[in-house]
Amino acid sequence: MVTWPPPWWLPNDKNTLVPARSAAADLQEFALTVGYSERMIPVYAGSHVRDAETAQLKDANDTTLMRLAADALAHQAVLMLKSDGGRLYGARVLGLIGPGNNGGDGLFALAALAKRGVRATAVLLAPQAHAQGLAALVRSGGRTTTAKHLDELLVDTDLVVDALYGTGLRPGAELPKIPSQVRVLAADIPSGVDANTGAAAPSVIRADRTVCFGALKTGLVVGSGHLVSGSIHITDAGLTDHLPKPDAWVVQGDDLELLLDRDQSWAAAGAHKYQRGVLGLLAGSAKYPGAAVLSARAAVASGLGLLRTVVPEAVATALTTQVPESVPLNTEELTALLARNRRNGRAGATRISAWAIGPGLVDNAETRQYLDQILEANNPCVLDAGALAMLEPGEHHQLRILTPHAGELHSLLAKAGVRVSATDIATDPIRWARWAAVAYDCVILLKGSATICTAPDGYALIVHAATPDLATAGSGDVLTGILGTLLAAATFPSMTGADEVTQSHRLTELAAAGALIHAHAGALAAAEGTLSAVDLLQELPRAARQLGL
Ligand SMILES: NC(=O)C1=CN([C@@H]2O[C@H](COP(=O)(O)OP(=O)(O)OC[C@H]3O[C@@H](n4cnc5c(N)ncnc54)[C@H](OP(=O)(O)O)[C@@H]3O)[C@@H](O)[C@H]2O)[C@@H](O)CC1
Numbered sequence: 001m002v003t004w005p006p007p008w009w010l011p012n013d014k015n016t017l018v019p020a021r022s023a024a025a026d027l028q029e030f031a032l033t034v035g036y037s038e039r040m041i042p043v044y045a046g047s048h049v050r051d052a053e054t055a056q057l058k059d060a061n062d063t064t065l066m067r068l069a070a071d072a073l074a075h076q077a078v079l080m081l082k083s084d085g086g087r088l089y090g091a092r093v094l095g096l097i098g099p100g101n102n103g104g105d106g107l108f109a110l111a112a113l114a115k116r117g118v119r120a121t122a123v124l125l126a127p128q129a130h131a132q133g134l135a136a137l138v139r140s141g142g143r144t145t146t147a148k149h150l151d152e153l154l155v156d157t158d159l160v161v162d163a164l165y166g167t168g169l170r171p172g173a174e175l176p177k178i179p180s181q182v183r184v185l186a187a188d189i190p191s192g193v194d195a196n197t198g199a200a201a202p203s204v205i206r207a208d209r210t211v212c213f214g215a216l217k218t219g220l221v222v223g224s225g226h227l228v229s230g231s232i233h234i235t236d237a238g239l240t241d242h243l244p245k246p247d248a249w250v251v252q253g254d255d256l257e258l259l260l261d262r263d264q265s266w267a268a269a270g271a272h273k274y275q276r277g278v279l280g281l282l283a284g285s286a287k288y289p290g291a292a293v294l295s296a297r298a299a300v301a302s303g304l305g306l307l308r309t310v311v312p313e314a315v316a317t318a319l320t321t322q323v324p325e326s327v328p329l330n331t332e333e334l335t336a337l338l339a340r341n342r343r344n345g346r347a348g349a350t351r352i353s354a355w356a357i358g359p360g361l362v363d364n365a366e367t368r369q370y371l372d373q374i375l376e377a378n379n380p381c382v383l384d385a386g387a388l389a390m391l392e393p394g395e396h397h398q399l400r401i402l403t404p405h406a407g408e409l410h411s412l413l414a415k416a417g418v419r420v421s422a423t424d425i426a427t428d429p430i431r432w433a434r435w436a437a438v439a440y441d442c443v444i445l446l447k448g449s450a451t452i453c454t455a456p457d458g459y460a461l462i463v464h465a466a467t468p469d470l471a472t473a474g475s476g477d478v479l480t481g482i483l484g485t486l487l488a489a490a491t492f493p494s495m496t497g498a499d500e501v502t503q504s505h506r507l508t509e510l511a512a513a514g515a516l517i518h519a520h521a522g523a524l525a526a527a528e529g530t531l532s533a534v535d536l537l538q539e540l541p542r543a544a545r546q547l548g549l
């Protein structure tokens with residue numbers, strides 16, 4: 001058990017949020033469920049990795065870890081120099097050297113490169129530099145120079161090694177401007193990125209490749225950090241014994257099977273359509289008819305048993321024409337069905353096992369009535385777009401995934417009394433997604449180029465989009481449909497007492513699974529050309545199958 005507040009709940013005098021579930025007892029330690037493979041990559045706050053490194057070393061002058069880091073850095077520098085037929089001997093490498101251990105990494109790496117015939121120059125950008133690193137560079141025949149020569153040296157350089165600031169960065173650092181055509185290899189994390197949050201200074205030094213030491217840092221996988229790090233190579237420094245529980249995990253395509261944890265037995269193979277999952281969809285309006293169609297098509301394309309739809313008149317015809325698989329529900333049928341649901345739970349024919357609510361929905365009396373009725377029936381549900389605007393914070397007993405983009409998260413937090421700016425959210429997205437998860441007692445899937453899925457106890461999974469082209473109108477509606485199908489097919493551990501944390505972790509994993517399928521469909525569609533939401537739909541069946549669904 002962790003004590004309230006959990007570690008990510010940093011003091012903020014502007015806000016006092018009463019969590020929907022106020023009992024500290026609900027907040028269990030983030031636990032790796034037995035059976036997880038190492039494919040989910042653990043992520044740690046940069047400051048925790050820094051503390052672990054310090055704890056691992058015998059004394060402040062011990063350079064064992066630094067030399068390990070420098071070897072890895074030099075190795076990647078060699079690969080970059082040799083790529084595209086480049087030469088190593090006589091290649092010009094400039095190191096941007098800062099005042100601390102990050103600068104030390106850079107100096108030892110330059111020394112290793114100098115020994116291999118590279119013309120290695122350390123540009124000393126701070127009043128002091130790591131003494132042993134400097135001595136090693138000089139012994140190996142490397143050179144040092146000062147900031148005033150940087151611009152002229154940059155004109156004729158094959159590679160820059162950015163070893164200015166790592167996990168020790170404080171706000172306000174002055175960073176040199178590196179022309180965009182110069183290739184950059186970052187030591188640990190690009191200088192200018194906050195290793196705890198991913199917030200990047202406007203003058204951040206963008207890298208083509210980053211060698212990350214000891215463990216993957218949160219700042220490299222969310223916020224702007226993951227957009228400026230290039231390809232990331234993690235080196236093992238044997239820190240496991242000194243690291244706390246991970247801050248989050250990065251999940252990738254290979255992890256889908258683990259995340260879904262589907263029943264693979266012969267009995268499951270014999271399931272009829274109602275057992276494969278019945279999804280209810282409440283979506284669309286005269287203003288946004290297309291959103292309902294996109295969600296419906298995404299749901300049926302991702303392997304659903306049956307789709308039941310509750311849409312306004314203006315959308316009904318379009319839906320029947322474009323999604324012939326869907327079966328409309330009228331008001332009376334809906335009422336009867338929800339009553340059966342309340343009595344008998346979610347299993348069996350003609351009952352709805354989950355709901356997808358919100359794409360294209362507008363706030364009016366009819367929609368509110370449907371929404372209240374459906375929420376009361378207590379099936380697992382995904383709530384998006386228009387439904388988010390109608391939702392109130394607070395405790396409930398339903399399994400809910402909310403899928404806001406950053407703007408919607410801002411509104412959700414404002415409704416919960418959390419005064420936070422859009423910039424605050426962009427600067428530390430995991431933190432604010434966690435606040436919303438607590439305030440709304442749900443799993444939050446925060447959309448963006450790095451999608452963050454988090455439960456109220458802070459358990460967090462991160463999914464990266466393979467292409468920025470996913471940021472296109474209707475793409476989120478497709479995601480809602482996918483999530484609906486996954487929810488409809490899922491089984492959840494018993495709904496009683498202590499299992500709430502397990503339930504919310506399972507829900508977080510389903511959310512991440514949906515984001516993975518969406519991201520993979522995006523990658524497949526982008527390989528064919530520019531991308532629309534309909535292109536995404538067309539790639540969905542292939543994406544789901546390739547990931548093992
Ligand atoms: N610990 C280990 O054993 C290992 C560490 N490793 C490597 O070390 C990195 C962490 O090293 P680090 O702790 O020395 O911090 P680093 O990022 O070099 O910068 C700190 C220096 O910059 C200064 N500074 C910061 N912001 C500033 C600003 N705005 N304006 C001006 N100055 C500013 C700051 O000043 P201070 O805050 O002390 O006043 C301090 O002097 C880590 O990322 C990894 O690369 C690996 O080799 C493995 C072993």
Ligand SMILES: Nc1ncnc2c1ncn2[C@@H]1O[C@H](COP(=O)(O)OP(=O)(O)O)[C@@H](O)[C@H]1O
Nearest residue numbers: 447448449465467468470471473474475476477
């Ligand atoms: N820069 C980006 N790179 C990659 N994917 C992105 C980026 N920005 C947004 N996305 C993804 O695109 C989708 C957009 O969803 P949303 O904003 O709800 O769009 P809409 O409401 O038009 O359907 C989400 O899945 C989100 O994660």
